[in-house]
Amino acid sequence: MKKLLLFLIALSASIAILGCDGNTEEQEKIQIDFWHMSPVGSESYTGTKDIINAFNDSQDTYFVKGTGYGFWDYWDKIAVAISSRTAPDIGFSTIDDVPIRAEAGVLYNISDLIASDPDGIDIDELYQSQLDFATYEDDLYALPFSATTRVLYYNLDMFEAAGLTEADVPTTWSELETVAKLLDVVEGDEIQQLGFDPTYGNATYHGWLWQTGLDFFDDDLNPTLNTQGHIDVLQWMIDFNSEYSRSQLTAFGDANAMLGINPFAGERVAMIVEVDGLYQIIKNAGATFNYGVTQIPVPDEDGIRVNWGSGFSVEMYDNGKGEDDQKAGAWEFLKYLMSYDVQMELAEVNGWIMAHQGAMETVAEGNPILERLLEEVAYAVDKRYVPYAPSWHGNDWQPYYSQALEGELSAAEALEAARNNYLQKKANWEATHQD
Amino acid sequence: MTETVLKRPKYRSRKRRRIIVHSVLHIVLVLCSFVFVFPFLWMLFTALKTPAELLKGISVFFPAEPQWQNFVSAVQKIPFFMYLKNSLIIVLSVMTGTIFSATTAAYAFAKLKWKGRDKWFIVMLATMMLPIQVILIPTFVMYSWIGWLGTRLPMIVPAFFGGGAAFYIFLLRQFFKGIPKEMTESAIIDGANHWQIFTKIMLPLSKPAIMTVALFTFMGAWNDYFGPLIFLSNPDHWTLALGLRSFQTQYGGQYNLMMAASILIMLPTLILFFLAQKTFIEGIKFTGIKG
Amino acid sequence: MSKATTVTKLKKQENLIGYLFASPWLFGLIVLGIFPIFMSLFFSFTNYNMISAPTIVGFKNYEILFTNDDLFWKSLGNTIYHVVIAVPLGIVVGVGLALLLNNKIRGMGVYRTLFYLPNVVSVVAMTLLWLWLFQPNFGLINELFKPLYDLFDMEPLGWYLDQKLSKLTLILMGLWTAGGSMVIYLAAMQDIPVTLYESAEIDGAGWLKKTIYITLPLMTPSIFFNFIMGLIGSFQVFTIAYIMTSGGPSRSTYYYAYYLFDKMMIDKAMGMASAMAWILLVMVLIVTIFALRLNKYVFYLGDES
Known part of the structure; x- marks a missing residue:
């Protein structure tokens, strides 16, 4: 046993010595830390590295050191870094909660930087709705970096097989129902192909709700949810495929969910509401079916054309150490990242819709799907940040939503229960936030 | 003479019974094995699929043409050997540190009488009752104060001081307490001190238990991605478990590569297990001692 | 002197x-x-969103959790249900596997390794497989049980999609990794002096008698260990619900540690999460101190004199 221990110690010591690698960073330059979501091994790694290298080669003052974390790990890493004031000089975050960080003083004021360097950023090229989210007390504390949008994807091959053409692509809810039923294929008890379901893909209750002019909260962030309009929308979602049992629908959905397969990409549903990322999935998998994208059908002629879209912000972190050189360098790099050319490159590398409208228009030229996606970004609205329930649309709502879908609660009961939960959270939040 | 004649049939029927029992055992074990091997087969088949086959989900269980090159690209897409080296540095250090700090503490709890021992024992158990999430940020802040960020120290040093070792201390204490008193008492009479008893009697006699601790610490450190993610600031220090997560991208990701890489990193654990369980056969079994 | x-x-x-x-x-x-x-502990008396500096709120977090938080009680109830069933079941299966694998037959090393396999398989692979096996409509398990369902004329079980069965389903899935505790039992069995078995054999004891009168009593230290660790671990059950059911259906697998995690990561309420952590610590500590009294039934070979 002693021998084993000694052996282990010797082995780990020798590897530790071998493992000491020389510091090869360029010492004389000011180092700028930049965190992104393209780790070594990911598809976007090389492209991201090239973009950073091009900046480093373009000037002699700064050296940007990029570190990539996987998409699912990035958030934990940056959260711990921000709260311990060890954040990178520049990095990404979610755009809907910028004010929280701005208020806490962990972000540099971007408006100040723009004021002293007016030509640095083409602010007119960015979406106003996103800029609003990045604003705190009339100043920008972050810049929109990328945008997402939700659209209706439709499978043209399936349309053709059912004797339909592109002209039949629905624009209202009633058209959607009519067309969807023509596209269902059922064998025995089992659904083989589904025309559409308003709960599939990335369609959400609040997304449908917004189209009718309603929302979860009023302007003072009090939960609403208690009107007939709210009930009607939920009921419409529940009843859309009422000729099938919920377990048939779940089975069909689960069969797709295994391995995280998107039912549209797997050619199992004819139409689906999804984010722009589905376009990338289909492209990367080399799928060969014909499809198109269009705006999400609205309730009726008076329906509001709106979709839930979000995006990343790019932020400069102030760790309270007075690092003015780093701040200046991060600003230079931020300008570079937000420039026309680099935004175009980033769109190619990541498959994201970038915030720079001009750059995106160039990227999308001659690509009908991307052009159409881009058009819908203009109608994208992000969810409100509700301090007492940051995940009001997710964690807080999902249990009631699924109970309503399963038929355990009626639409009205589910909404009432959800509302009570928000009210309790609000009361508790206020009780601990008395100034 | 008469005795052997009488004994023979008995011996034979016993042998026959043993053959029957063993065959039944084999059948039971093979059936059970299938249940336990299934997840692995699933991994293997997924690793061998093409992206197009992945899209079909569960309707395709077997890959049409096994894509063995997925294993090659999984290794080539990441700096596999750098990550492997980093993993080994951390894993071997954690193993060494934990075995050292856990065996010593376990000896104190099992075989020595000291003031406050039972209270400290409860404290030790209590350290496992606090969900680690709530101490994550203060721990990180503390390491940044000490100046450990950017080094491997946060992953290595705590193990030598019983960090995360409560489980093993308790486990080893249970085993140490099972070692007969006569052995330690006779050693004391022979003039041995406690360190000698610890190294010459306790450790050799607890080989299966220490192998168990070695196996568990190896697995824990080898598969841990969250600790390295949070506490390693320098990507050149990244471990395999963390590096492999690059294949999991925003939209699903390269499942086939991920599974291929996962199979590669689970192999060392399996080999270690196979070796460890061998000590469970040899056993020490106190052959010299009368109970 | x-x-x-x-x-x-x-x-x-x-x-x-x-x-x-x-x-x-x-x-x-x-x-x-x-x-x-x-x-x-300090955070538990504050309001702290992990970005701004914490502000002290006294016992408010504790007060709210106990008096005005339905999910606190719901998740605690779920957790206690899990503890009460998973801990004993885990011990029975672990000991059972160890007894099965402690036989001296050819290829035992391979069997042991195979049984241990689920402990090393990647969590993602395991998750997908479980979901697939237990899927009520087309999962392999319901396919296998079909004759049984037909025989008793009953509806196929809903497993993780049925809120009455979801907790049990997760417990069943957890048993797949019983190989971990099996290792500890196997190691414990090696410390049993052969002389004891030999003298029992001379007295004509069979496998069953040897197991009941020698193996099991001498395994009590490791059973006791797994019991205490099972208690501490089960009160913090989280990962399996997080990856398998997201706490559903209808919050039936929303466990205490899951709620704590959400309070911290989703609601950014670190103060509340810390208060929950300390409430948990006190609860588990009390239960453990009671459980430690069972120590007097544990048979340590070294204590015998």
């Missing part, structure tokens, strides 16, 4: 030696552990 002074001197010496042996661990606890632990 009188005998009495020698004894006190020896006692003093042993006291010192005890602390010396425990010192690496004690040093780590006091130097590296105390600050984070104290901070989390």
Whole structure:
């Protein structure tokens, strides 16, 4: 046993010595830390590295050191870094909660930087709705970096097989129902192909709700949810495929969910509401079916054309150490990242819709799907940040939503229960936030 | 003479019974094995699929043409050997540190009488009752104060001081307490001190238990991605478990590569297990001692 | 030197030696552990979103959790249900597997390794597989049970999609990794003196008798260990629900540690999460102190004199 221990110690010591690698960073330059979501091994790694290298080669003052974390790990890493004031000089975050960080003083004021360097950023090229989210007390504390949008994807091959053409692509809810039923294929008890379901893909209750002019909260962030309009929308979602049992629908959905397969990409549903990322999935998998994208059908002629879209912000972190050189360098790099050319490159590398409208228009030229996606970004609205329930649309709502879908609660009961939960959270939040 | 004649049939029927029992055992074990091997087969088949086959989900269980090159690209897409080296540095250090700090503490709890021992024992158990999430940020802040960020120290040093070792201390204490008193008492009479008893009697006699601790610490450190993610600031220090997560991208990701890489990193654990369980056969079994 | 002074001197010496042996661990606890632990206790009396500085709110977090938080009680109830079933079941299966795999037959090493396999398989692979096997409509398990369902004329079980069965389903899935505790039992079985078995065999004892009168009693230290660790671990059950059911359906697998995690990561309410952590600590500590009383039924070979 002693021998084993000694052996282990010797082995780990020798590897530790071998493992000491020389510091090869360029010492004389000011180092700028930049965190992104393209780790070594990911598809976007090389492209991201090239973009950073091009900046480093373009000037002699700064050296940007990029570190990539996987998409699912990035958030934990940056959260711990921000709260311990060890954040990178520049990095990404979610755009809907910028004010929280701005208020806490962990972000540099971007408006100040723009004021002293007016030509640095083409602010007119960015979406106003996103800029609003990045604003705190009339100043920008972050810049929109990328945008997402939700659209209706439709499978043209399936349309053709059912004797339909592109002209039949629905624009209202009633058209959607009519067309969807023509596209269902059922064998025995089992659904083989589904025309559409308003709960599939990335369609959400609040997304449908917004189209009718309603929302979860009023302007003072009090939960609403208690009107007939709210009930009607939920009921419409529940009843859309009422000729099938919920377990048939779940089975069909689960069969797709295994391995995280998107039912549209797997050619199992004819139409689906999804984010722009589905376009990338289909492209990367080399799928060969014909499809198109269009705006999400609205309730009726008076329906509001709106979709839930979000995006990343790019932020400069102030760790309270007075690092003015780093701040200046991060600003230079931020300008570079937000420039026309680099935004175009980033769109190619990541498959994201970038915030720079001009750059995106160039990227999308001659690509009908991307052009159409881009058009819908203009109608994208992000969810409100509700301090007492940051995940009001997710964690807080999902249990009631699924109970309503399963038929355990009626639409009205589910909404009432959800509302009570928000009210309790609000009361508790206020009780601990008395100034 | 008469005795052997009488004994023979008995011996034979016993042998026959043993053959029957063993065959039944084999059948039971093979059936059970299938249940336990299934997840692995699933991994293997997924690793061998093409992206197009992945899209079909569960309707395709077997890959049409096994894509063995997925294993090659999984290794080539990441700096596999750098990550492997980093993993080994951390894993071997954690193993060494934990075995050292856990065996010593376990000896104190099992075989020595000291003031406050039972209270400290409860404290030790209590350290496992606090969900680690709530101490994550203060721990990180503390390491940044000490100046450990950017080094491997946060992953290595705590193990030598019983960090995360409560489980093993308790486990080893249970085993140490099972070692007969006569052995330690006779050693004391022979003039041995406690360190000698610890190294010459306790450790050799607890080989299966220490192998168990070695196996568990190896697995824990080898598969841990969250600790390295949070506490390693320098990507050149990244471990395999963390590096492999690059294949999991925003939209699903390269499942086939991920599974291929996962199979590669689970192999060392399996080999270690196979070796460890061998000590469970040899056993020490106190052959010299009368109970 | 009188005998009495020698004894006190020896006692003093042993006291010192005890602390010396425990010192690496004690040093780590006091130097590296105390600050984070104290901070989390401090946070529990504050309102802290992990970005701004914490503000002190006194016992407010505790008060709210106990008086005005339905999910606190719901998740606690779910957790207790899980503990009560998973801990004993885990012990029975672990001991059972170990007994099965402690036989001296050819290829035992391979069997043991195969049984241990689920402990090493990647979590993602395991998750997908479980979901697939237990899927009520087309999963393999319901396919296998089909004759049984037909025989009793009953609806196929809904497994993780049925809120009455979801917790049990997760417990069943957890048993797949019983290989972990099996290793501990196997290791324990090797410490049983062969002489005991030999003398029992001379008395004509069979496998069953040897198991009941020798193996099991001498395994009580490791069973006791797995029981205490099972308690502590099960009260913090989280991962399996997080990856398999997201706490559903209808919050039926929304466990205490899951709620704590959400409070911290989703609601950014670190103060509340810390208060939950300390409530959990006190609860588990009380249960454990009671459980430790079972120690008197544990048979340590070393204590026998």
